[in-house]
Amino acid sequence: MPVHLLQPPFFQNPSLRVTRRRLLAWFAKYARDLPWRHTRDPYAIWVAEVMLQQTQVAAVIPYYGKFLAAFPSIAALAGAKEQDVLRLWQGLGYYRRARDLYHAARALCTTHGGELPDDAEALGRLPGLGRYTVNAILSQAFHRPVPILETNSVRVLCRLLGVRDDPKKSVVRRRLWQASEALVPVHAPGQFNQALMELGALICTPAQPACGECPLARHCEARRTGTVQEIPRTSRSARIEEVDEVALALRKDTRMLLVQRPPAGRWANMWELPHGHLKKNETHKRGAKRLLKALGFTGNPGGRIAAVRHTVTRFRITLNCMAVERPRGRFCAGLYVRARWLTPSDMHGYPISTPQRRLIKMLGERKRLSKSG
Numbered sequence: 501m502p503v504h505l506l507q508p509p510f511f512q513n514p515s516l517r518v519t520r521r522r523l524l525a526w527f528a529k530y531a532r533d534l535p536w537r538h539t540r541d542p543y544a545i546w547v548a549e550v551m552l553q554q555t556q557v558a559a560v561i562p563y564y565g566k567f568l569a570a571f572p573s574i575a576a577l578a579g580a581k582e583q584d585v586l587r588l589w590q591g592l593g594y595y596r597r598a599r600d601l602y603h604a605a606r607a608l609c610t611t612h613g614g615e616l617p618d619d620a621e622a623l624g625r626l627p628g629l630g631r632y633t634v635n636a637i638l639s640q641a642f643h644r645p646v647p648i649l650e651t652n653s654v655r656v657l658c659r660l661l662g663v664r665d666d667p668k669k670s671v672v673r674r675r676l677w678q679a680s681e682a683l684v685p686v687h688a689p690g691q692f693n694q695a696l697m698e699l700g701a702l703i704c705t706p707a708q709p710a711c712g713e714c715p716l717a718r719h720c721e722a723r724r725t726g727t728v729q730e731i732p733r734t735s736r737s738a739r740i741e742e743v744d745e746v747a748l749a750l751r752k753d754t755r756m757l758l759v760q761r762p763p764a765g766r767w768a769n770m771w772e773l774p775h776g777h778l779k780k781n782e783t784h785k786r787g788a789k790r791l792l793k794a795l796g797f798t799g800n801p802g803g804r805i806a807a808v809r810h811t812v813t814r815f816r817i818t819l820n821c822m823a824v825e826r827p828r829g830r831f832c833a834g835l836y837v838r839a840r841w842l843t844p845s846d847m848h849g850y851p852i853s854t855p856q857r858r859l860i861k862m863l864g865e866r867k868r869l870s871k872s873g
């Protein structure tokens with residue numbers, strides 16, 4: 501950790517004042533016009549913050565408007581069915597966020613009359629609200645001078661302060677929180693926090709920061725020492741692993757079996773075609789038979805009829821789909837909690853992940869082609 505972190509001259513009062521002023525002036529002039537920047541409603545700010553976690557701004561915009569139109573208040577969200585909330589979130593990914601948002605809304609209706617409290621501790625007890633989200637809400641909705649730290653602000657602060665160590669280390673992280681805390685002004689803390697993140701998103705970008713256009717260039721340690729490209733230090737990313745999975749299209753006439761995942765774990769409570777990992781050296785056909793049996797059916801899986809590739813964290817997954825026509829037996833819960841035989845149009849009403857939706861669409865197109873051929 502460099503000794504100058506949190507030490508003068510950067511953190512002397514005159515420098516701090518200039519830094520804040522410059523950053524706020526830059527933000528007033530160049531900030532993107534984003535829908536959540538037009539509201540002071542704590543709930544709408546909260547929804548935006550949750551949607552923006554690990555998701556690009558452009559992907560969030562269409563979901564944000566639709567979500568608030570469907571659930572305009574905490575009470576409306578709390579009164580909805582979880583399946584409807586997941587369905588509206590469909591395609592945005594990281595569905596845990598939607599479930600946490602929903603359960604937090606229900607908790608708020610019980611404990612705080614359906615309002616977000618202006619209280620860090622109470623907010624921090626809600627599902628899905630970590631220090632960043634709590635402080636983003638407090639600073640933007642309640643004008644509390646509390647710091648934020650996320651990917652963009654970490655990069656800006658590391659470069660500004662010349663932090664060469666890995667920001668993922670807890671000791672570095674702690675110091676960065678302190679730095680962010682020292683920076684955030686009493687006046688316009690929400691604007692300032694957004695400005696810090698916006699600078700990281702537009703100017704102080706990971707690969708080609710536009711230092712020539714940066715309002716903080718004169719204060720930047722990385723620029724002064726010519727280390728911009730080396731900061732922030734990133735740990736080597738984990739190796740990508742290829743994973744082969746088998747999925748089953750169990751069919752009875754025009755209907756296909758859709759199953760619901762258990763209430764915990766990845767894609768909890770969402771619906772999908774049954775699927776699972778292949779064991780070592782297992783063929784697709786054997787894997788399909790094993791899965792079929794675990795679901796309570798017998799039948800004869802044909803060859804692969806479709807495949808979808810997608811990535812989950814460091815796993816690159818190939819979903820190999822095999823059809824089983826008119827399987828015998830009855831669904832038994834275990835791997836999945838419930839099952840329904842549905843036509844493709846019935847499936848629109850169910851929350852289904854993007855790769856699974858792609859697979860179902862492919863199967864529909866394949867069927868149409870085979871009919872027309």
Ligand code: SF4
Nearest residue numbers: 659704711714717720
């Ligand atoms: S001068 Fe360059 S490296 Fe420093 S904060 Fe600005 S954009 Fe980032």
